[in-house]
Amino acid sequence: MKRQKKTTLQFLAYISPWLIGFACFGIFPMLYSLYISFCNYMMVGEPKFIGFQNYIDLFRYERNFFKTFQNTFVFMGATTIFGLSLGLLFSMMINSVPRCKRFFQTLYYLPAVLPFIAGTMLWESMYAKYGILNSILNTFGMDSVNFMGYDNAMKSLIVMSVWGGVGGKITMFLPAVAGVPSELLESMDLDGANAWQKFAHVTLPMISPTIFYLLIMDIIGGLQAYGPMMMLGGGTATMTATLQIYNYAMVDRSMGYASAYAWIVFLIVLAVTFVFFRFGGRKVYYADSD
């Protein structure tokens, strides 16, 4: 009994850095954010309590509210679907070739190594009106394309994000794909199974924990994306929820309204994640559990 108590105390002592960090930079800001979301606060004076007014304004008067959320979900959906499927496809190809596995893995990961601002300048110079892609098009006698125009901006950003993200997915998928027991695949071979059957009945269940993990991470990350949109522009065509929050908070300084917006996004992220855990989690196969 005494030993148990000592262990608990030691446990608390060792995790105390996290407890302090979580209290100061997790719980406290969250509660404060919730309070601020019911206030009118423009960074001058004291926050003034106004009840649900921010939330009411948000649903009533927020311009482009639905367009913004549509953009957010389109970006999240497209980067998740393309990122995961291409990542899985390339990992399986890299895994099945006899040589140069590390070479391809490194090659595909290189875009992710570029610092954010370097990647931004790279794609800005590519997509610009007098940029590299348009000068290539012109050289081959084609008309310039307005890559960051209203119709193309979202597609351009998705291409950029998938380009930068697929390497990370491959890094996660490769050990999982390589860990699928070859005896299982060979026994399927003997039974005359084709490539698709082997994939659907052996590989896919075996790597489902990795897929599920990456899926959840992509959904959480995708719903909060704002970096590329902020840097490359695109206006309302690429405005996402988190970028909108950033603008309200850091540019307009309406902290209360921005906080209310942030809580709406938080609830949506929670709901979407919950749905995937509830319905997707069941399909995940864990080898070490019955």
Next chain:
Amino acid sequence: MQTAIERAERNPAGKEKTFAGRKKRELRKNILFYAVLCLVGVFMILPTVVMVLSSFKTYDEYYSLHFRFLPEVWAFDNYARVFTADENLWLWVWNTVVLIVSNTLICTLSTILVAYGFAKFRCKIADGFFMVLLCTMMIPWAVTMIPSYIIWARLGLTNTFMPLILPSIGGSAYYTFMFRQNMRGIPNEIMEAAEMDGANSFVRLWTVIVPNCIPAIATMVLFTAMGLWGDYLGPLIYLRTPEKFNISLGLNMLRSQTTQGRQDTPMLLAASVLMAIPSIVMYFVGTKVFAKGISLQGGIKG
């Protein structure tokens, strides 16, 4: 009897035939896969290659509408212009180094301690706390960003490094997860043997646990440092004056400056190339360490 012999004679031949057929199919598949992988690989690397080559083009050639892959004249002065672009340049490098060293040190130490607590001190409340730790990865950045900014602003600490350094005291949830997985793999018998020798739990951490987790720790140090080297969105909120900028913010400031109504893109691309080099070096060193036995799959399954 005869049929049996016939079958025996036929069988090796038949087997060889399917074996040869399988080999041929295997070869065809490999050629196809290599072709696809190379083609996609070209698309993955091409933007970066074009960036490097464009960084050597003269201003006029860059903006001429006729595209050439290689620069007509190799303009090395784009790189020289990076170093004279702003008087604060070396200050930005120094600030970045300060942020990297302090954050990486604090964050790694905290993560080691916290992961040790979760891995080796089994008690009733541990699992609950661990679930909370995992859930913190889901808190949207926007929810905590605004109140944190308000608090730091009220403390008068915006435009200092404090808001960027102090939060790392909590460690990284992701690497806590990974370290815990690693530490649980270290047999308790070794720990008990050390305890017999009179080592308390803190000594055991540094003499038994840490030496066994070096690859994981090195991975965290390298990837954390790499992330901080290119960090832009964090400092963007808190740092206001150019003397406090890190390299990313500095480059972004240069990005918004124009000459003759246009930005000096070749110089900016040269700066991007220079900035990418340390990241690439860190990545290659990191993968060397990383390859020494960390299974991500183990980390994911939990």
